[in-house]
Every structure is written in C-alpha cells, then in structure tokens.
Amino acid sequence: MLTVDELKELKDIVGQEWVKDDLPTRDAYSIYYNSSSLNKEDKLWTARPAAVIMPKTPKEISELTKFCNRKDFMLKPFSTGWITSSAPGSRKTILLDLKRMDKIIDIDIKNQIAVVEPYVRAIDLQSELWKHGLNVHAVSCGGNHSILASTAAAWGYGITGASMGYQARNMLGVEWVMPSGEILTLGSPGDGAEWFSTDGPGPGVRGLIRGFQGTFGGLGTFTKVGVKLYRWDSDPEYEVHGGSPKYVLNRELPNLGVFILMFPSKKQITDAGYKLGEAECNYSDFRMPAFFIALGFTDNNLELKQLWSTGVFPKLARYVLTVCVHGHSKKEYQWKVKALKQIVKESGGLILPMQQIPLAAFDIVKPFFKMFKNPLKLITRIPFIQEITDMMKTSEEMRLKLLTTAFFILVRHANNSQGGFRASSGMFTSVGAFDTWDMGFEQADYIAGVKRPAIEKGLILDDGGDLGSGGTFDFGHLGYIEGIGEYSTNDPESRKATKAIVEESLHGTIERSLGLPIAAFGGPMNQLFGPHCYNYHEMIMKIKAKLDPNSSYDSWTYSGASEKAFPDEKEGYTFF
Template sequence: MTLKREIYKALEDVVGPENISEAPLILGSYAQRTRPRFEAVTLPQNTGEVQAIVRLCNRFKVQFKASSSGWGAYGDAGGPGVVKLDLRRMNRILEINEKNMYAVVEPYVIYAQLQAELMKRGLNCNITGAGSNCSALPLAAHQGIGHLSVSGSYGERNQLALEWVTPDGEIVRLGSLGSLGQWWCGDGPGPSLRGIIRGNVMPLGGLGVYTKAAQKVYHWPGPSTFAIEGVSPHYNPSQIPPGFMIRYVSFPSSDKLSQAAHKVGASEIGFILMGFNPAMMASNMATNNNEDRAYFKQFTDLVQGPGFLIIMAGNSPSDTEYKKKVLQQIMDEYSGKSLEPVEDPKNAGGFMWRFIRVTSSIREVARASGIFAGQVGGTDVFYLMHQYILRSSPLKERLINEGRLLADGTDPFVQLVEHGHAGHGELLIRFNKQDPEAMKAPAEVGMFANKTAIEGHFGVPGHVWGDAAHDQYGPHTSNYHLWLRKIKKTYDPNAASEATNYITVND
C-alpha cells in the first residue's frame, strides 16, 4: 500500500521534501525482518511539526509511530498504513540543572552524550541496560532498568516533567511544566498523569509522542572525564578513579546470593550491581569468538555458583574504606568468592569503564557463540523477583541438558533497584539461532514462565506488552487490561497511534 498523494503532499508540507521519504531503500532500513514496512518516514524537527503530523494522521485515518534512537525491537510498523516519525532531528540537551539535579532532553539525545555532560558537573544518570547508545529519554526505554539502577533507580521513577503530543494531536505538559513552565516535578500540582503515560513498561509507541522530558540525575563521585587508552573493547581508563572498586562475587547457592544482595542494598554500598553470568562477563571483554569461549570456560570453572558484579564508588577515603569493609564482611558471611580475572588490575579498569559507560550490552546479548534473551523478568520486590526466576529455572536447566539451550554458567540474573527498594530479575536463556530446535525453546520457556508468574502471583512481568499478553494477565490482576483499553480509547479515539506493542481497542 502506498500513501495517497494527497496525504504524502500534506506531510511533505510539514517537514519539507528533504525530510520525508517513501523510497524502498529507506523504508527497508526501518523494517524489522519480516514485519510490515512503514508507508513513509518523516523527520520532524520540533514539537510543532510532530503535532502537525499527528493531526494529519488523525484527519486522513492513517496511523503513526515514533521512535527515538531505534535500538529497540518495538518501533516497527506493526501493520500496513503506518507513517514513521523518526525523531533524530530533535537532538538537544535542553537543560542540566545542577542545583535541583535534573536534566531535560529531546528524544535523540543518547545516554552516552548526557552522561558525559553530567560527569563534567559531578552528576550521573541511570542508563537503560540496552546501552548508552539508546535515547536518554526515560520514556523511550522499555523499563529503563540498567547497570546503574541500584544507585540511580529506573525509568518510571526518574521521569519528571514531560511534553507529550497525545495520539489525537493535543500538546500536554505534565507536572510542573504545565503549571509553572518548569521541569522539576513530574506529577502535581494537581492530579498526576504518570500512570497514564506509562506503567510497568512504557506504551512502546502506542500512545502518542514524547517530545521533551526531564529526569532526575544523581551524584557522581568520579572524575569529570574518563581519560581512556586502548582499542575497543579494551578501552581502559588511564587509571581507576580513586575510591572506585570492582568485583565479581560468586556464591555457593542462589539463596546465599539473594541474602548477600539484600545486605549490599541495606548498607547502600553499591554504585552498580548486576547479576551477570560468566557468559556475559566473558563477552564483555572478548574481542573474538575464540576468546569469548576461552574466557567463558575460565570464568565458569572459577565461580562457585551464581554471582553479581558490583562496582563501589567512595565519596571520601573513609567512605571507600567503609564500603570495602562492608563488602568483605558480606562475602565472609555468605561465603562469597571474588572472580580474580575481574579484579586483576590488567582487566579491572576496562571492565569498570564499559559497565559505567554501559557500552557492551550488545556484546553481552548477541554474539556468534549464542544469542541471549531476557526471556522473562520483572521489576517488583527483590525477593519476589528472585523467587519468580528460581521457580521458572528448572525448565531452562532441562533444555540445557537436552542440548536445546546453551549453558551460560549460572542462574538467576538479579539486581537491586534503589538499594533494594525494588528489585529486578530475569531468566536469561542462551541459544544458537542457526539451530531450528533451539529456536523453539524461547517460546516454551516463555509459556512456562507466564504460567509460573500467574499461578505464583509474581506480578506482571516486563515482557507483558501487546493484546495477547495483556489479555492473559489482566483477568488475574484486577482486570487492569480493561482499564488500559479505556485509557487507550479515551486518549486515542481514532486509533491513530499504532499500538501492536501496547494495547488495541476492538469495539
């Protein structure tokens, strides 16, 4: 289906002929595998142009979908007759407010940029675990959980004031922006729309376009720039910043891991805490597949069971000493063992830089020796998430024993959010994409994990998006899916915001 000339011309009048295309080559570059292609791609440069495009889509009864840096798997057309808003021309950091500790960005600012600017000012931000190549808009990230979430929280909580072009083309300014023209608060005065614009995950393109957003930022005790040497992935800070320390600590059992993580949270010593397994640690530093396999074997042989990666950042010499002592005490109490190659000064600086700048996610997830998928997972109370993953794990183990999944060293993947105020868990699976039998395994694991989540009352996991998943979980969760559809219908009466990955309304 090609857009009617009248529609194309109207869109062209908004963005100019050089900022719209329907060339197959261009549309192909936005397509995901066998999914439908967009009818046209537009490059709006400001909120006014976004609003004009959204209004035209409503008028001509075509759909639209926005994307920021386009890293995620959810920005696809979803169906025929959809116009893309690629927001790459909206790429400015609008404000960094040092005193009140927030930053305001447009959608195409990436986290690597924002974090570098913040560090110059003694500040830092949470970054989606997908990598610092992603949009610095908390509302572009799926959950916005990442390496820094133990000290820097996550998308839902960091979101402050917001400028939103609603699906029918209104501009809504949420929080203090709407009442005072300031960015520091995402909610009042007055009723908050936080629960409308996102829940556990964001609406994945299905509820209009976010054009500017403020987020909370955090204290950074490190240097204003990372002076680095070397070649990727072995960029190394020329020295490990004073007061910083990195360890990978493995435990004899997942129970001990969980208790130790709790203690790390209670004592607030973690700057980064991630439940990486040996396969992910290996791929973080490997430069080729053979190295990857060799490190994987070395790390798997050295760990005693599941573990976590921890980076600590001292604010003063006595704070550094305190944190070191607390970690040692936790390791002694729960029989934790340090993985020596990680603390080895030859490797420690590189690991630290890659985790703090969040540069190696793609290698941790996708590599020739097996794709990783966070097949299921959620964010809730840490203990609950830990139990959920453990209850879902036996199937994974069986599939590994049957040779349909690849071993990855350990389970589960757990992390703390806000020093244990919340927690995140994932059942990571690793499989060979060339093997047709292996390709059936993710669906099998997913079905089992859904059953476990529903029967065990483990909440609504992060992989729940789209009609089928909401319809499966809603009836067990206060019928939230009915409310979500009411929200969708109220804010998007013409169903203009393409919502395959959110929720759709059938009258």
C-alpha cells in the first residue's frame, strides 16, 4: 500500500486528479482479456495495482520513475491496454495509463514520417493520413491499438505488412524514459536531426529495446516514436450506408480492389503468395481460414452455425488468400490486377466473385461437396471456370457488402482480431514465429493437429482446427501465420484445455524447430526458449540488471518477475 506521504508525492508530480488509488479504479485495471492465463489458479483477476496514474509528459514519467527507484514500487506503462501484457505483475505495481498522451506531434508529408505519442490509435492516425495520401501499418488487433506500442514496445502481425513491413522495422526514432528516469532519444532526433532513423550513430542501440517483441513496459516508458508511413493513392474519405454492425460502402474506391483467392492445396496457396509478393501486387493480404470466411459471410452466430454446419467451407475455403491490390494510378492498378489474375491461374486457383453469396445457396451445393474430399480441386479443372465464375452476379448491394467486409479487414483495420471473437467469448493464439510464408503454413498445420482432440471433446470451439491466420511481409520476403483458437472464458474446462494446447505448442515448436512463437516473451517463456536459442534470455537479464538495478519497472513481461514482487507473484504462467 502506498502511504499517505507517498501518494502526496505522486500527486505533486502529476496533479491530484491523475492519481487513482481507490479500489474500484484499481479493480478495473485488474482484469484483461485472457487474464486467467497469467496464473496457475486460473483466476480471472490479475494482481491489483497499487495505483493507477495518468501522466501527461515525459518529465512527469521521469519523476515517477525516480520515485520508484527510491521506493518499493514499480511502474508498468501501457498505451491502450487491450492485451493482457498490460496487466500489473505485482500488487506493488503502479500502472501508468498513458491515455492523456494522445497527440500526433508531426506528420512530414513529403518524407512520409509521423511522430506520435502513446495513445494515438492506428485508426485515428490513418484517418488523418489518408487526407494527405499516406497510410500507416496497423497490427491486426485492430485500428484501436496504439501505434507507439506496436512500433516500439510490443509486437503484432498486421495485414498491410505485405507492403508496409513489420512495425518494429518502421521505427524512425524513439523517446524513452529509461529505468533511471533519464529521458533519452535514440537515433537521428537524439542528435538534433529530424525523425528518420533509430539506428546510430554507430551501433544500433535500439536493439536493446525492440526485437521481434518489445519489452512491454519492462524497461522504461516510450513517450514518442517516429513511424515510417506509406502511400495511399485512393480517396481520402469514404461514405457508407447501413448501420452497426454492418456498414456498407456506397461505392468502390479508385485504384483499389480486393480479391478473394481460393486454392485447392497448401502448395498452391504458398506458390501464389510468393509470386504475388514478387510482382508487388499485394498492398495487403491475409490468409483467411475457412471459419473466418464463414464468419465474414454471416451477420450473427446463428447464421454462422448454420453455414458452418453445411460442411462446405472447410472443403471450399481451406486455402484462401484475401488480397488488396492498390495502384498508384489506373494503369498501375490494371497491370497489378492482370498480374494477379495470371498468378492465380498458373497456381491453379480461383478468384471468387466479389458477391455476397446468399446463404441458401450453400445448402443447395452441400450434397456435391459431401461427395468429394477436395471439390475445389475438381472445380478448378473445369475449362474456363474463372471466366464462368466472373460472370456470376447478384446485385450491386451484395457486391458492395462483401467488398466492404474485405475492405474493413484488409485496409481499414476496423474489424480485425475482435471480429474473430464473435463466435465465442474468448480467443487464444499460439505458434506465430516470423520467418517465411511456407513456415507459416507448417505452423498452422501443426497447431491444427494439437487442437483437434480438444475440439473433438467439445472443449473448444469447432473451427475446423486450422485457424492459421497471417500473411506475407515486405512483398513476400517474410511470412507469418499464428494459430488461433476460440474457447469459452466462462468454462473452466475450456480454459484448462486452452492452456494445455498452448503449453503443448510451446514445446512442440522447440521439438519441430518452428521458430520462436508469439508468446515467447517474459521470464518463464524466455527461460523455456533461451536454452534452445543460444541462451538469449541471459542477455535479457543482464540488460535488465544493468539498466534497472532498482527494479523501477515491473518486468514480468520482459526479464521475469521483478525483485520487488511478492513471493506469490513470481510464479510461472502460460500467456495466450
């Protein structure tokens, strides 16, 4: 507990109204999505923070950091706070909710660089950028995530990575309140220049603060970040009709098209993914698993259940790649569409017509699909099948409806991870090592096998097993797929099964050399993977000890439970 004097000291730093130590507020910051994954007891509640503070400036954060250097408390900053890694690791943790730091400091239109504070959300920045013909990469938890967090502090796959890269690699300078309380700016802005590089002079010291994952608030607070922006050569705004939750675009946007590509096999979808990258056709792409396609075709869970139970989707849509093609000009757009069509054809795939298909149609084709193991393989062998498919038309509204769904996923980031929750109360993820497009599918296959027994027992949602979601990066240079599953947060048996799946997958990725998974961060995970990866975890602990000798920052998501944590807070966990 903070003493009266300590509270006064904190209030003197940020102002009385921005220090919250009342129980309701602290409890509100003690529950997160999947927070039961953080303790062996399967409790929904995390540690209750000692206080919640909402600072406004780096200087205030610096003073708060110095306070924790002197006292038996730790800081844990977060920006939008959606993911469980924002949770406090100890009852001695003071959470820094950075929502008051919400300014877009600068947009350099000519050089395509933005400088933002922690609470600038992807969708807000994107809305502003489109007015200037620019865009920003957003990770697939959705448009409500913090751009600073995805760039400097956390991690995340993102659908526009096909052309806009992995967000850690889009960092162009960062301002950092270090664990000592010193405010340091790395890279070009630290030397007085504009925000265009985080590397140098000399060694790229930014390597300390951001690898595949970031430090998740375990090594100081990042207060500004420079972000590399990309082109947007379509309309600055769009208009919709309809109402929540289903808005529909009034019309197509210029130089922009979305395509749903279906392939009969893994080999064919991966071949196509590489070729699309080489031709730079894919402004964004997403390997959309069959269950998510069915979800996108329906407006509610009853429809989803009916549609999924036809059995058509697992056979028809096992290997679907959704792609956004975006041209700088009409000519370029036309070239890219032509290239895409050629690639799909030579890869033995089929472009689904951009038409919302009436659900009753699936009941009609159900018997045909039951007869064959891989009906798409047969369909794609029909002469002129693409031309026949292209002639299928229903209505303009049905076309716009499906187009809008794809647009919101592939471009606008308005319906990403959260959209996938609709079918259950909770979602877990696993595997998700980053390397090649081919390796992504190996991971998807592996985790589908791990999930299957739990699906058969009814412990987790029957999504067909393969809910591998991801795409390409840097025009096919890199690839990523993570293994998602859906479970019931209200059912202890479902939670237990989920935890078992994720734990098995962690060991499986080691045995199968499937890379370092998305969950491989924080003390227990680094302890598990480090010995198989040149003991990288030892360097993390050395960095923490050297830069934060007084444990001023809660490091459960970085180097492990902090020295200051209570003994019962130093236990392991399985993050998902």
